[in-house]
Amino acid sequence: MTSWLPTLKTATPEEGYDLAVKLSRVAVKLTQPDAEVRDRLRPVYAEDSDALIAASQVVATHFATVAAANDFWRDKL
Amino acid sequence: MTSWLPTLKTATPEEGYDLAVKLSRVAVKLTQPDAEVRDRLRPVYAEDSDALIAASQVVATHFATVAAANDFWRDKL
Amino acid sequence: MTSWLPTLKTATPEEGYDLAVKLSRVAVKLTQPDAEVRDRLRPVYAEDSDALIAASQVVATHFATVAAANDFWRDKL
Amino acid sequence: MTSWLPTLKTATPEEGYDLAVKLSRVAVKLTQPDAEVRDRLRPVYAEDSDALIAASQVVATHFATVAAANDFWRDKL
Amino acid sequence: MTSWLPTLKTATPEEGYDLAVKLSRVAVKLTQPDAEVRDRLRPVYAEDSDALIAASQVVATHFATVAAANDFWRDKL
Amino acid sequence: MTSWLPTLKTATPEEGYDLAVKLSRVAVKLTQPDAEVRDRLRPVYAEDSDALIAASQVVATHFATVAAANDFWRDKL
Numbered sequence: 001m002t003s004w005l006p007t008l009k010t011a012t013p014e015e016g017y018d019l020a021v022k023l024s025r026v027a028v029k030l031t032q033p034d035a036e037v038r039d040r041l042r043p044v045y046a047e048d049s050d051a052l053i054a055a056s057q058v059v060a061t062h063f064a065t066v067a068a069a070n071d072f073w074r075d076k077l
Numbered sequence: 078m079t080s081w082l083p084t085l086k087t088a089t090p091e092e093g094y095d096l097a098v099k100l101s102r103v104a105v106k107l108t109q110p111d112a113e114v115r116d117r118l119r120p121v122y123a124e125d126s127d128a129l130i131a132a133s134q135v136v137a138t139h140f141a142t143v144a145a146a147n148d149f150w151r152d153k154l
Numbered sequence: 155m156t157s158w159l160p161t162l163k164t165a166t167p168e169e170g171y172d173l174a175v176k177l178s179r180v181a182v183k184l185t186q187p188d189a190e191v192r193d194r195l196r197p198v199y200a201e202d203s204d205a206l207i208a209a210s211q212v213v214a215t216h217f218a219t220v221a222a223a224n225d226f227w228r229d230k231l
Numbered sequence: 232m233t234s235w236l237p238t239l240k241t242a243t244p245e246e247g248y249d250l251a252v253k254l255s256r257v258a259v260k261l262t263q264p265d266a267e268v269r270d271r272l273r274p275v276y277a278e279d280s281d282a283l284i285a286a287s288q289v290v291a292t293h294f295a296t297v298a299a300a301n302d303f304w305r306d307k308l
Numbered sequence: 309m310t311s312w313l314p315t316l317k318t319a320t321p322e323e324g325y326d327l328a329v330k331l332s333r334v335a336v337k338l339t340q341p342d343a344e345v346r347d348r349l350r351p352v353y354a355e356d357s358d359a360l361i362a363a364s365q366v367v368a369t370h371f372a373t374v375a376a377a378n379d380f381w382r383d384k385l
Numbered sequence: 386m387t388s389w390l391p392t393l394k395t396a397t398p399e400e401g402y403d404l405a406v407k408l409s410r411v412a413v414k415l416t417q418p419d420a421e422v423r424d425r426l427r428p429v430y431a432e433d434s435d436a437l438i439a440a441s442q443v444v445a446t447h448f449a450t451v452a453a454a455n456d457f458w459r460d461k462l
Contacts, residue, residue: 005091008149014236017254021261023094023140027133030098032123045126046263049276053285054130056258060292061137063254069149072239072300082168085226100171100217104210107175109200122203131207138214146226159322162380177325177371181364184329186354199357208361215368223380245390248408252415277417280430284439287412291446294408303393303454313399316457331402331448335441338406340431353434362438369445377457 008069016070020062024055085146093147097139101132162223170224174216178209239300247301251293255286316377324378328370332363393454401455405447409440 004026010016032038045051067073081103087093109115122128144150158180164170186192199205221227235257241247263269276282298304312334318324340346353359375381389411395401417423430436452458 003089003091005094006089007153008090008144009151012234012237013239014234017236017257021258024133024137026094027098027136028129031129031132037124041124041126041129045130047268047272048126049272049279049282050285051126051130052259052262052272053276053282053289054127054134055262056255056289057285057292058130058134058137059258060255060289060296061134061141064292064296065137065141065144065149067239067296067300069144069151072296074240074300076238080166080168082171083166084230085167085221086228101210101214103171104175104213105206108206108209114201118201118203118206122207125203128203128207131204131211135207135210135214138211138218142214142218142221142226146221146228157320157322159325160320161384162321162375163382178364178368180325181329181367182360185360185363191355195355195357195360199361202357205357205361208358208365212361212365212368215365215372219368219372219375219380223375223382243388243391244393245388248390248411252412278422278426280426280433280436281439283413283416283426284430284436284443286416287409287443288439288446290412291409291443291450295446295450298393298450298454303450305394305454307392311397311399313402314397315461316398316452317459332441332445334402335406335444336437339437339440345432349432349434349437353438356434359434359438362435362442366438366441366445369442369449373445373449373452373457377452377459 008066010066010070012076013067013070013073016066016073017059017063020059020066023062023066024058027058085143087143087147089153090144090147090150093143093150094136094140097136097143100139100143101135104135162220164220164224166230167221167224167227170220170227171213171217174213174220177216177220178212181212239297241297241301243307244298244301244304247297247304248290248294251290251297254293254297255289258289316374318374318378320384321375321378321381324374324381325367325371328367328374331370331374332366335366393451395451395455397461398452398455398458401451401458402444402448405444405451408447408451409443412443 008019010019028038085096087096105115162173164173182192239250241250259269316327318327336346393404395404413423
């Protein structure tokens with residue numbers, strides 16, 4: 001079986017950011033496994049600025065981890 | 078007696094993520110030890126996007142710790 | 155007089171987690187020193203999922219500190 | 232195609248701060264891709280002090296990452 | 309003039325925790341310099357579990373900094 | 386043109402704390418550039434304990450960064 005998270009290593013900072021977004025969403029799926037419910041919630045919170053900022057906060061926390069795991073992509077410079 | 082947390086070491090990032098989820102939930106159990114109450118609360122907050130995002134934030138914080146403990150699983154690469 | 159926090163060192167990750175819980179609660183006691191008030195608040199927030207998740211977030215932040223202080227209990231492996 | 236995030240390296244702390252702001256906003260765009268909706272939400276949350284503080288928190292988290300990536304711009308001193 | 313924060317160094321973890329509490333409160337004073345207003349707010353939020361947990365979160369964040377500054381008081385062990 | 390953030394280096398921990406406060410406020414200004422609106426919001430949130438604690442949290446996050454940038458002012462001891 002393929003892992004959804006085989007590594008924290010990414011080729012670029014942008015891909016690292018995308019991975020941070022993915023890491024944020026997986027926890028939501030684990031708490032609310034029903035895709036139908038999540039689809040129902042999405043349009044509501046996507047119009048709620050508090051929820052948008054809170055979601056951005058989770059991405060920021062994961063991005064810190066992914067960036068550290070990649071040594072901030074320093075070898076790309 | 079077996080410890081619920083014998084180590085922060087995991088074989089893969091995905092298992093590290095699962096451990097972060099576990100670490101998040103144990104604190105809830107310690108504050109609300111009554112399983113019946115937790116079972117009653119779960120369906121409510123699982124449909125509350127604010128709660129889902131907040132839960133994801135806790136996972137993100139624990140995942141940072143677990144990832145650091147595993148040196149970001151760098152030796153797997 | 156004995157200190158309530160003589161060290162951040164713990165024998166195991168599980169004891170480190172318990173210390174993180176303790177560190178979370180002491181701040182509440184310092185802000186609300188009246189045990190009677192805290193006893194009155196506890197049953198209310200223990201049934202409030204937002205509060206339970208927020209409390210878990212505080213534990214996560216302290217656990218990161220305790221884990222780092224113990225070098226993630228790496229020498230136990 | 233040009234990446235929106237080619238590097239975390241910036242010439243100065245101020246540019247690093249600007250990058251942190253950018254990192255905060257991209258997550259919002261990914262959750263709410265509709266620019267029209269975002270334009271509608273902006274004036275509301277820009278007058279909501281809770282939202283302003285929460286947005287500042289996200290910037291702070293990203294700034295920590297960017298600052299570490301730049302070794303705190305120590306070589307500029 | 310004496311500084312309210314001459315150093316982050318403390319003799320013990322417990323004193324480090326007290327410093328973290330102090331660091332949390334100073335920011336409140338800087339935003340609301342009027343002691344009379346703060347005195348009026350205190351009894352209200354001291355009975356609000358959400359506020360108590362949020363205040364504990366701020367202490368946790370500062371404690372992480374103070375603990376790192378003291379190398380986790382490792383030389384005391 | 387002078388930068389508002391030429392460096393993260395400060396002479397003392399207290400100056401580092403002041404810088405953290407400044408870093409917190411700049412993000413608010415960038416989201417709400419209208420000084421008149423900010424002046425209108427200030428007295429409201431300065432009497433709202435939740436907002437005061439949230440603002441203190443942002444300062445705590447920035448202070449962690451500034452403290453690390455200054456190697457916790459260890460050479461001052």
